[in-house]
Amino acid sequence: MKKIIIIMIVLSFGLNSSINSQKKVALTSFWVSKHIGFEQIGGSASLVAAIASLSEDPNFNLQPVLDNFYKTFTEDYSENFPFELMSEEDVIKRPEYIAYEGRFNEDKDADRSKLFQRYLTPEGYKPLVESLFKGEKSNQMQMIKMFNDADGVMFVSMGYEFIKKTVPFTAGVRAFVRIKLWNKEGKKVFAINEYGISKKSVGIVGGIPLMKPEKLLPLCESASEKLVSDLSKKIGKVSKKAAKKL
Numbered sequence: 135m136k137k138i139i140i141i142m143i144v145l146s147f148g149l150n151s152s153i154n155s156q157k158k159v160a161l162t163s164f165w166v167s168k169h170i171g172f173e174q175i176g177g178s179a180s181l182v183a184a185i186a187s188l189s190e191d192p193n194f195n196l197q198p199v200l201d202n203f204y205k206t207f208t209e210d211y212s213e214n215f216p217f218e219l220m221s222e223e224d225v226i227k228r229p230e231y232i233a234y235e236g237r238f239n240e241d242k243d244a245d246r247s248k249l250f251q252r253y254l255t256p257e258g259y260k261p262l263v264e265s266l267f268k269g270e271k272s273n274q275m276q277m278i279k280m281f282n283d284a285d286g287v288m289f290v291s292m293g294y295e296f297i298k299k300t301v302p303f304t305a306g307v308r309a310f311v312r313i314k315l316w317n318k319e320g321k322k323v324f325a326i327n328e329y330g331i332s333k334k335s336v337g338i339v340g341g342i343p344l345m346k347p348e349k350l351l352p353l354c355e356s357a358s359e360k361l362v363s364d365l366s367k368k369i370g371k372v373s374k375k376a377a378k379k380l
Contacts, residue, residue, distance in 0.1 A: 157217035157380045159315065160225050160281040163273075163289040164207070165261035166200040166254045170350070171295030175305055176341055184345045189252055193347040199358045200254045203292060206362055214370035216377035220284055226258030230280050236262050237273050264289055264314060274316050285380045286323060288315045292361075294354055296343055297331065304335040305343045307350065309357035311365060315376060323379040324372050330361025 168189040172181055188194050212219050225231060253261035265272030270279075277287040290313050296305045309330045315323040332353040336344040344350075 157285040157377060158220050158283075159215070159217050159286045159288050159380075160220045160277070160284040161208075161222075161288045161290065162225060162231070162260070162277040162281065163262035163291070164204060164256055164259050165291050166196055166203065167252055167291070167293040168194065168196055168254060169252050169293070170307065170354075171293065173295065174298055175296045175338065175343070178341055180340075181342050184342055188345050188347065188350065191347050194351055195347075196254055196351075196354060199355060200256070200292075203358065203362060204256045206366075207290065211366065211369050215373050217285065217380060219288075220281070222256075222258070225281070228280070231260070234260065234276065234280070236260060237265055237271060237276075261291075262289060263291075264312075274314075275320050278316060278318060278320055282318070284318075286315050286317045288313065292358070294357065299335045301335065303338045305338050306335040307332045307353040307357045309354065309361045311361055313369075317380050321379070323376050326365075326369060326372050328361055328365045328368060330357045330359070330364060332357040332360075 170185055170188070172185060175181075208219065208222075255261050262273040262277070264274055269275065274287065274289065281287055290311070292309060292311045295308050295310070297308045298304075299306050309332075311326075311328050313324075313326040315325075317323050333356050334353060336349050336353065338344075
């Protein structure tokens with residue numbers, strides 16, 4: 135009987151040690167951009183204006199895409215991470231985070247409380263853009279400094295771009311996502327880039343794709359679904375090596 139008790143104590147101690155030693159990461163930026171890139175199909179002034187008008191159209195509603203991606207990421211993808219995500223409350227309710235202004239004014243984004251904005255985020259999150267330089271004032275370094283009680287910080291973003299299809303005068307939509315994790319020293323732990331292409335396409339007239347929300351929204355949704363599905367296969371493989379670098 136004593137041996138059984140001792141074994142149980144040892145196992146309990148080992149389990150508690152494992153739990154206590156698990157790394158924590160702060161997810162400090164999560165967003166979807168309503169702006170559709172157009173580099174592959176040219177960049178006339180008319181096209182730029184049409185894309186700007188589309189992003190301001192309330193019928194071009196990507197909020198369900200954002201909500202589904204965030205839910206999938208935090209509930210499903212996170213199970214594959216060799217670390218724990220800091221609770222949402224611990225991130226977005228932190229006074230320093232609430233007061234923080236992005237280095238590129240991306241958090242101001244015209245009117246953050248209105249539909250007419252480029253970036254969509256889960257409530258309370260900031261659409262921070264990764265800085266290319268590694269100075270102390272970069273967004274990522276500011277987040278590392280702010281969340282010094284975490285072992286690393288993570289940025290997640292999704293965007294869209296038009297791509298040419300094989301059928302002449304047609305364009306599809308490609309969704310892309312970038313997930314990047316830095317450790318407490320500001321060193322990259324991993325960066326994941328994944329893409330998904332819509333099954334259908336829209337016509338191009340005068341160098342401008344058909345910009346009606348009812349036509350483009352299904353393409354963005356289709357590309358996003360493909361992306362989220364493919365990403366689930368990749369994220370587990372990449373994140374396995376993350377624990378050693380945190």
